[in-house]
Amino acid sequence: MITINDIAKEAKVSAGTVDRVIHKRGGVSKKTEAKIKSIIAKHDFQINAIASSLALNKRVQIAVLIPDYDAENTFWKSPMMGILKAKEEVKKIGASVSYFSFNQFDEASYVRQFKEVIAAKPDALLLAPLFGSATKVLAKELDNKEIPYVFLNINLEGCNNLSFIGQDSYMSGFLAGKLMRLSINDKSAIAVMQTRANLDNNHAIYKRIKGFEDYFKANKDTVSLLNINIADLENAAALAEKLEAMLVENPKIEGVYVPNSRVSSFANVINSSKISELVLIGFDGTEENVSCLENEKVAFLISQQPFKEAYEAIKLMVDFLVDQKTLEERIYSPIEILTKENAQFSKHSK
Structure with a gap:
């Protein structure tokens, strides 16, 4: 981004002269004024932002x-x-x-x-x-x-x-629901992973889950949603044990929905022979998540910028x-x- 000093240097005038042109204070020859305006136009100089900032005389x-x-x-x-x-x-x-x-x-x-x-x-x-x-x-x-x-x-x-x-967290969750439904069989089950104790207090996660659930409600679907509470994602061994028990107890589970950026934490601890039978959907294109996507441990990521x-x-x-x-x-x-x-x-x- 070009500055007033840059313009002054290119026009071979003082910064004060450039400031006069910007503020239309006069006292500058028409030739010099035209030269400065030409440089301003060439560099797409943001006159209003600079002028207003100087006028405010504050940071x-x-x-x-x-x-x-x-x-x-x-x-x-x-x-x-x-x-x-x-x-x-x-x-x-x-x-x-x-x-x-x-x-x-x-x-x-x-x-x-x-x-x-x-x-x-x-x-x-x-x-x-x-x-x-x-x-x-x-x-x-x-x-x-x-x-x-x-x-x-x-x-x-x-x-x-x-x-x-x-x-839009709600619509991203709704879209995740649609992707999941297209990827699994009728009368199967989906594990909805909840990793925060007070879900209502974490608005984006709450909205993603609400949107996901509403997709299936809107379509009066035969798929079952199972809310699974996970207290600790940092202990990989404990997480692997809990997920294995979940899958044994609920053999109809075909999908795993992770409404935050930690889907890789789940994908990396599920048994390699079992994960090929599951559809995992999570959020955000972090390096860890994309790696799981490329290794076909995760089916879809809902990402943003x-x-x-x-x-x-x-x-x-x-x-x-x-x-x-x-x-x-x-x-x-x-x-x-x-x-x-x-x-x-x-x-x-x-």
Whole structure:
């Protein structure tokens, strides 16, 4: 992205002269003004963003609150990379981005970091409202302090967020139901894996399961859905034992639905002879999940574009703060179906 100093250097004038042209303050010869405008047009220079930022005479401060990622939970790496890219770009127009993260399995961690954000007094906040009940309480503090906020990835209802950017969780679950039904036999059973104790408090997962269940209800299907609660995904041996017992006790199971980004954790511990008889469907094109897709342990992944979502969110928030541009209430990203054949073309991390 070109800056005022870059334009001044190319036009062989001072930055102040470029600023005069941008603000139409006069005092610049017509020849020089024409030269500067030509350079601005050539580089598609964003006049409004720069001009408004200079006029405000302040730095725009955006806070970001999203989950940590680790070797086992890699989904949030892509949004973080998108945020970092946007951070480098928007700092050239006087905007700064502060990053706060929390343990996605620890509500206390989320609340603690949320309060740190509020104490920092940002001009706006981009957050993933992973814990619904806590978010609704803390969002009231944002409202009282007139801090605008945008939801990323999770479309939590009942708050005064400016916008939501991400996938339609309900429809992605509904689509997963359709894919599953096309892949299994009549009167068979599907194991719906629930890995969070308080499902209602985790809005995206809840919506994915609701959409999945509603597909079968809408079609008055003969397939049975079995809700299976899994407390620990980190102990592979214990998970393998639980899944083996589940399949022995429920021989009609032909499908396994994992409504989060950890389908690989299930696929990698199911007996190799048994997994060929099952249809596994999960979410997100993480490296681990795509590997299982390519090795035919997973049939389908419902994916999105988390890098692009986070990147665009920061840019849109800067537009809102600097240019007072109105944000759409909901900005949905495409619902991608990944298979072994097309996984290499996914934009999950791009």
